[in-house]
Amino acid sequence: MAQEKKDNKTEALLRILEEAGKRNTAQRYEICKAIAEYPGHPTVADLYDTVRARFPMISQATVYNTVDTLRELGAITRLEIANHDHTHYDTDVHPHVNIVCRYCERIQDLHTDLVHTLIDEASRTSGFDIRPEAGLILYGICPDCKKNSTETEE
Numbered sequence: 001m002a003q004e005k006k007d008n009k010t011e012a013l014l015r016i017l018e019e020a021g022k023r024n025t026a027q028r029y030e031i032c033k034a035i036a037e038y039p040g041h042p043t044v045a046d047l048y049d050t051v052r053a054r055f056p057m058i059s060q061a062t063v064y065n066t067v068d069t070l071r072e073l074g075a076i077t078r079l080e081i082a083n084h085d086h087t088h089y090d091t092d093v094h095p096h097v098n099i100v101c102r103y104c105e106r107i108q109d110l111h112t113d114l115v116h117t118l119i120d121e122a123s124r125t126s127g128f129d130i131r132p133e134a135g136l137i138l139y140g141i142c143p144d145c146k147k148n149s150t151e152t153e154e
């Protein structure tokens with residue numbers, strides 16, 4: 001991602017917080033920046049580690065509160081992955097498929113219009129209220145783990 005795009009994303013997150021009445025503080029700026037620049041699907045602990053490099057005195061609760069506020073406001077989504085000890089957050093709220101490796105827990109995104117089609121059809125036929133921004137989660141074995149497991153089998 002280009003630096004300019006990351007800056008815009010940081011600004012966008014701050015604006016959402018400000019509109020919800022949360023003052024723009026240096027700490028909040030740093031938390032939003034960490035979210036905007038984190039590659040992939042961070043946990044609160046991942047973001048805390050990033051922000052702590054700039055603000056050693058910050059508490060994990062402060063990071064959590066900002067993350068949770070952004071989630072409530074729909075700026076990020078919570079990604080509930082089976083068997084993962086910690087909750088991951090997805091900074092990409094466009095409906096997409098999250099492909100999760102069962103072994104190394106790596107998460108890879110797939111963007112496809114089929115997600116909309118599938119979610120529409122699933123809500124229509126089941127009558128369930130499905131939030132498309134939550135996307136889909138598919139589980140599998142990533143190429144690296146697949147390679148490692150065949151190497152040990154031989």
Ligand SMILES: [Zn+2]
Nearest residue numbers: 090092098109
């Ligand atoms: Zn994702």
Ligand SMILES: [Zn+2]
Nearest residue numbers: 101104142145
């Ligand atoms: Zn893997």
